[in-house]
Amino acid sequence: MTFAELGLNPAILSAITACGYTIPTPIQEQSIPLVLAGHDVIATAQTGTGKTAAFVLPALELLTKKSTLPGKGPRILVLAPTRELAGQVMESARNYGRGIRPRCGTLLGGMPYREQLRLLSAPVDIIVATPGRLVDHIERGSIRLDRLEMLVLDEADRMLDMGFSEDINKIVSRTPSERQTLMFTATMEGDVARLAENMMREPKRIQLAVSTTSHALIEQRLHVTDNLNHKKELLNHLVSGADLTRAIIFSATKRDADELSRELSRNGFPAAALHGDMTQMARNKTIDRMRRGGIRLLVATDVAARGLDVTGISHVINFDLPRFAEDYVHRIGRTGRAGSTGIAISFASAGERNYLERIERFIGKKLPELQIAGFEPTTTLRKPAGRSGGPRKSGPGGAPGSRFGKPAGGRDAQAKPWSKSAKPAGSAPRSAPPASRREPVIEYRSRRPQA
Secondary structure: OOHHHHOOOHHHHHHHHHOOOOOOOHHHHHHHHHHHOOOOEEEEOOOOOOHHHHHHHHHHHHHOOOOOOOOOOOOEEEEOOOHHHHHHHHHHHHHHOOOOOOOEEEEOOOOOHHHHHHHOOOOOOEEEEOHHHHHHHHHHOOOOOOOOOEEEEEOHHHHHHOOOHHHHHHHHHOOOOOOEEEEEEOOOOOHHHHHHHHHOOOOEEEEOOOOOOOOOOEEEEEEEOOOHHHHHHHHHHHHOOOOOOOEEEEOOOHHHHHHHHHHHHHOOOOEEEEOOOOOHHHHHHHHHHHHOOOOOEEEEOHHHHOOOOOOOOOEEEEOOOOOOHHHHHHHHOOOOOOOOOEEEEEEEOHHHHHHHHHHHHHHOOOOOEEEOOOOOOOOOOOOOOOOOOOOEEOOOOOOOOOOOOOOOOOHHHOOOOOOOOOOOOOOOOOOOOOHHHHOOOOOOOOOOOOO
16 A cells, blocks of 8 residues: 555645655555544554554644634644654654644643744644643643644553543533544553543554564663662773773753763763753764764664664663663663674663563563673662572673673772772672662662643
8 A cells, every 4th residue: 555545635745755754654555544544543553653644644644634623733743752752752743744734733841832822812723732832822822722633642552651640630621522533542451441542432443563672683671770879880891891882871850961971072982962842953963973983882762763774883881771561672672783793781760660571572572681700789679589580690700701891899999979080990809799789779769741
């Protein structure tokens, strides 16, 4: 099937062709006809399957017919969990809608109200919003939703995990009951299923197989850590490895990405940050520097896990575990590409136990736990599994057979964490861990989502 066979407006087809697309993905092929027929739709599919176009294209088709309802509110409303995802949706709407020129814009948390109020001062076709900011506008009276024809919940499971359930219910209560509702989600269980039951009318179900198997050419490892200092010491040791040619290091927040990249660079490991607060031009320059070998380490938030393709990434290091299990699969997929092997290393502290359990349920297996001589944790995240089930002791470089190629100096071979004035490799570690590692583990950074 081609896009031309889906019955879309010629102006939309022309824009799709200009973007270089001719054949719809499975999620597009299954969803678009149902949406065009007016059905409510629940689609279970991963990010990266083309789901954005699966709702943007039929939404644009709806806009080719004039609305008969008065008012200035949007005809199409898309709710997204993060500013980055909302931006991607808006970019798609503008690219595919260039032939019909819809009036569209975003309502995002952390952005100025002035431009948003200007957008809402005249009739608008498409609004892409994060739930919290949209509720702010509803309560201010600056937006009405009584003209709404289509409501889309993109990554509904993630929005609920981020605590937006109450906001979503407030938004839905302000929309017409006869609206068309589309829900796209990676999982369909628990709160997501209840939400769908309450807000949808006899929805059609589309379920694409969610790939929970990790890439066959990627070796996955887990290192249990006691605290932030321990994480940094391990990272310092790992990035010194001779076989680590290029690595992407994932952090939880934009601030952490900036700080960690600066620390690495100060200590002789060329690094740069990549996150959502950077302009697209700045992101492109950073990625180009890595491709040309100007930097060896990229410290990124999950914005880099979506579509980033840099050849020769030997390692992915999860300095912070992702909050959402699906992101783990996307992150580690940055290595082991095009027939090459890769290594994915994850750090996990006591405060990240729940994230680790979600990941392991999602991929259907336990991550193999390794320990590096001189960097052993005092924290235990799992119950002992007998002599054969405990963590593996790795070689001096951090893996069986010294795959990191770094003689073990232990953390005590360094004058201080992240210091370049380390003692020669090979110094024997002390028999007991430092006092800082025996202190109670404290959650060291805020996990509040940024909309």
